[in-house]
Amino acid sequence: MIGDIETVFTHAIVRTPGRNFDRGITTSGLGPPDYTLMVKQHRAYVNTLEFLGLKVIMLDAESDFPDAYFVEDTAVVTPEVAVITRPGAVSRQGEENSIAAVLSSYRTMERIRAPGTVDGGDVLMVGNRFFIGVSDRTNPEGAEQLSAILKQYGHEPVRISVSAGLHLKSSLNVVGENTLLLTPDFNGLAVLKHFEKIVLDDAESYAANTLLLNDHLIMPKGFPDTRRKLEKLGRPLIALDVSEVQKMDGGLTCLSIRF
Numbered sequence: 001m002i003g004d005i006e007t008v009f010t011h012a013i014v015r016t017p018g019r020n021f022d023r024g025i026t027t028s029g030l031g032p033p034d035y036t037l038m039v040k041q042h043r044a045y046v047n048t049l050e051f052l053g054l055k056v057i058m059l060d061a062e063s064d065f066p067d068a069y070f071v072e073d074t075a076v077v078t079p080e081v082a083v084i085t086r087p088g089a090v091s092r093q094g095e096e097n098s099i100a101a102v103l104s105s106y107r108t109m110e111r112i113r114a115p116g117t118v119d120g121g122d123v124l125m126v127g128n129r130f131f132i133g134v135s136d137r138t139n140p141e142g143a144e145q146l147s148a149i150l151k152q153y154g155h156e157p158v159r160i161s162v163s164a165g166l167h168l169k170s171s172l173n174v175v176g177e178n179t180l181l182l183t184p185d186f187n188g189l190a191v192l193k194h195f196e197k198i199v200l201d202d203a204e205s206y207a208a209n210t211l212l213l214n215d216h217l218i219m220p221k222g223f224p225d226t227r228r229k230l231e232k233l234g235r236p237l238i239a240l241d242v243s244e245v246q247k248m249d250g251g252l253t254c255l256s257i258r259f
């Protein structure tokens with residue numbers, strides 16, 4: 001066993017997608033997203049967090065930051081500390097300030113500083129262990145700063161090179177005690193060798209962004225092979241339609257900061 005992953009989360013920070021959300025960064029090639037549908041999908045997500053017992057802190061849209069509803073990228077929150085990131089995309093730098101203002105009421109604060117960059121989507125918490133993806137968004141300097149901070153608070157950082165996908169958690173997530181859900185690209189990694197693994201079918205790689213939250217699995221709708229695999233874990237499964245989020249390169253984890 002790697003550590004207690006059965007943490008009960010009590011709070012989540014989310015942000016309403018702005019009218020300008022379609023001006024965010026995307027490489028998906030899935031076509032233009034629909035605002036009304038996005039708002040509906042986001043509301044269903046928030047309802048799910050509330051259903052799972054979390055107090056949801058809802059922030060207003062930020063007109064200067066069309067990607068700001070992907071709040072996960074702006075902070076790494078552990079039971080001990082909140083690390084405010086410096087997002088890797090220049091257009092997103094500044095999103096973190098309003099998040100820092102909220103988190104300062106709940107945790108001791110630390111910050112990633114230039115020239116370091118970190119996106120929270122590259123950080124996967126598995127008990128006391130934190131996998132940190134070095135990616136196009138999280139640079140080695142940012143990963144180094146984050147590792148040093150996490151160690152200072154008694155956590156165990158482990159670096160992973162993100163060879164595919166936008167963020168580490170686009171391809172790898174925890175779905176059970178000692179069990180990971182991952183794409184074939186990440187299957188051979190030595191640092192993951194002690195885990196049980198559920199390897200996704202290539203055609204369903206988007207479903208890697210499944211969220212284990214308060215004993216429930218929240219997965220994107222429309223991935224039947226992954227659903228069958230996850231059902232075997234015996235946890236309650238909630239499938240949410242996040243088609244419009246996917247069009248903007250985001251997923252279920254990106255839409256909240258849970259602590």
Ligand code: CIR
Pocket residue numbers: 024025026067070072073089092120121122166167170248249250251253254
């Ligand atoms: C971006 O490219 O930054 C946003 N359009 C998507 C961010 C998704 N965040 C995440 O996976 N943690």
